[in-house]
Amino acid sequence: MRIDIITLLPKLLESPFADSILKRAIEKGLVEVHIHDLRKYGKGKHKKLDDYQFGGGAGLVMMCEPLFESIEDLKAEREYDEIIYMTPDGEVFNQPMANTLSLKGNIMILCGHYKGIDQRVRDELITKEISIGDFVMSGGELGAAVVSDAIIRLIPGVLNDESSALTDSFQDGLLAPPVYTRPADFRGLKVPEILTSGNFPAIDDWRHEQAMERTRLRRPDLLED
Structure with a gap:
């Protein structure tokens, strides 16, 4: 399995994959996890990634162009079974969903921020939207780590006793x-x-x-x- 995570805060995701079961799974070659810094797709001198929402209202929205470019660059390299967006209004993550995703080959996870991402990205590129609960966090990174952990531990060979997961x-x-x-x-x-x-x-x-x-x-x- 390969998991690609697109994020504004790559350092926030370093720790979850650097210890314990997830670290061993990566070292064994059972899973690849690649963290992609969205900032390199930012626009202009200040690498802008967000802007005010049309129609007014508080909060910024992540812009179309950087998100389209980052996702399309990854899609040009391989096919993805799912392109997941972490969002509070997504389908609530559960064990059956983790079981299903653990059978996939390539998964991409997009971490949202601010008031979310431009709806056109969701309409055109996202194949699955996931929430980890009925609450709002500062961004999708910790949710992406939660989903990745639940999926990876189900991959055969990751746990010393595979019957434990059952x-x-x-x-x-x-x-x-x-x-x-x-x-x-x-x-x-x-x-x-x-x-x-x-x-x-x-x-x-x-x-x-x-x-x-x-x-x-x-x-x-x-x-x-």
């Missing part, structure tokens, strides 16, 4: 059950006996029951879905 919250429409590790007795706080019984069918049943109960209490909307 038991994460939301994979089966439920929240994950509680988990425990050593010691079995810590200051009188004991691990449920079923987990140390060695009866794995019974353990599976217990975990499913716990997942159902946790979902019922914390996210009943998932059960409704």
Whole structure:
């Protein structure tokens, strides 16, 4: 997989891909992540990327020309399965969407800023619009990092135990059950006996029951879905 991210703030995206699972995935050659500085497409002496919106109103809008040029330059090098725009009014990101995107080959992510991008870019070039929740952030960079992390960890070979991803919250429409590790007795706080019984069918049943109960209490909307 290759992920290209277009951003006004490339340094903001350096850290998420420089540590832990994402770093190892890149080093193993399982994924390429390329950060592209939109500023080089800026116009005029000051590399302008934004302007006031037609019709008046507060806030600046990212201009058509730099965005078209940056996206078209990348498209000239390869075909993209998705060109994603991170925006609060996009489809809310979830695990099924991450699963689907993890099967793609080439993905481009555009990070918005200010009041957003000129609608013509969205109409002509963007294939998918994603939000990470019902709130507004200063820009799309952290959202792009969140989406990339969720996708990359699903690529075969990225996790040491690939079955781990299959038991994460939301994979089966439920929240994950509680988990425990050593010691079995810590200051009188004991691990449920079923987990140390060695009866794995019974353990599976217990975990499913716990997942159902946790979902019922914390996210009943998932059960409704």
